[in-house]
Amino acid sequence: MRVEVGHRFGVSLRDGYDYITDLENWPEYWPGLIRVAPESRWSASGDQARVVVRLLGRRVELEMTLLRIEPYRLIEYRSVQPGLPDARHERHFVEENGGFAYRIVVEFDPRPGLRGLFDRLIVRRAVERAARQTIANLDNMPGTLRRSD
Numbered sequence: 001m002r003v004e005v006g007h008r009f010g011v012s013l014r015d016g017y018d019y020i021t022d023l024e025n026w027p028e029y030w031p032g033l034i035r036v037a038p039e040s041r042w043s044a045s046g047d048q049a050r051v052v053v054r055l056l057g058r059r060v061e062l063e064m065t066l067l068r069i070e071p072y073r074l075i076e077y078r079s080v081q082p083g084l085p086d087a088r089h090e091r092h093f094v095e096e097n098g099g100f101a102y103r104i105v106v107e108f109d110p111r112p113g114l115r116g117l118f119d120r121l122i123v124r125r126a127v128e129r130a131a132r133q134t135i136a137n138l139d140n141m142p143g144t145l146r147r148s149d
Contacts, residue, residue, distance in 0.1 A: 001105075001108055001109070001110060001119070001120065001124050002105065002106070002107045002109065003105070003106045003124060003127045003128045003131060004086050004103065004104070004106075005007070005103070005104050005128065005132055005134075005135055006102060006103045006104070006135075007093075007100060007101070007102055007135045007136070007138075007139065008096060008099055008100070008101045008102075009100055009101075009102060009139070010013065010098070011099060011100070011101040012095075012098070012099070012100070013072055013093055013094075013099075013100040014072060014112070016093065016099075016100045016102065017071070017072050017093050017100070019135035020091070020102070020138070021042065021043075021075065023040055023042050023049065026051070027140065028137075028141065029133060029134060029137040029138050029141060030051075030053070030056055030134060030137075031053075031130050031133040031137060032054035032055060032130070033051060033053050033054045033138040033140065034050075034051075034052040034053060034054060034059060034133075035051065035052050036049065036050070036051050037049070037050035037051070042066060043066075043069070044066065044069065045066055045067060045068055045069060046066065047065075047066040048064065048065050048066070049064045049066075050062070050064070051064070055081075055084075055126060055130070056122065056123075056126050060082070060083070060084065061079070061081065061082070062079045062081045062136050063080045063081070064077050064078070064079045064089075064123065065077060065078050065079075065080040069074055072091065072093055072095075073092075074091070074094055075090070075091040076087075076088070076089065076090050076091075077089050084119075084123060085108040085109060085110060085111050085123065086108065086109075087106055087107065087108040087109055087127075088106070088107045088108070089103075089104075089106050090103075090106075090109075091103070091104060091105075094103070102135070102138075104131045104134065104135070106127050107149050108123070108127075110123075119132075119134040
């Protein structure tokens with residue numbers, strides 16, 4: 001299963017990337033984020049971050065491992081979360097007309113049996129809703145990624 005959501009922001013690629021990838025800013029725009037573990041690191045391949053989010057009406061701890069980082073272009077990571085399928089994530093950044101295009105991609109393999117039906121229907125919708133809400137939160141934050149015009 002693949003979920004993909006994108007948006008264009010009217011600030012520079014450098015400003016947008018720096019804001020989005022800074023762990024300190026995650027609570028400001030990440031929907032349902034309850035906390036980021038203080039030992040989390042997120043700047044080089046192999047770094048790990050632990051976050052607790054509210055997803056599908058319950059608290060879920062995500063253990064995320066940064067697989068690849070190409071500054072100002074691409075971030076790839078894996079997340080493992082109990083009771084849900086493991087997921088592969090990509091964040092794409094492309095400079096575009098004085099701003100930048102940002103694309104969120106999440107892929108996961110549905111689990112076997114009835115859990116797979118849950119993954120295909122409920123988890124997929126929840127992931128898409130979270131990605132769209134992330135974009136909306138970023139777009140509605142004054143002084144960060146919103147256009148000043």
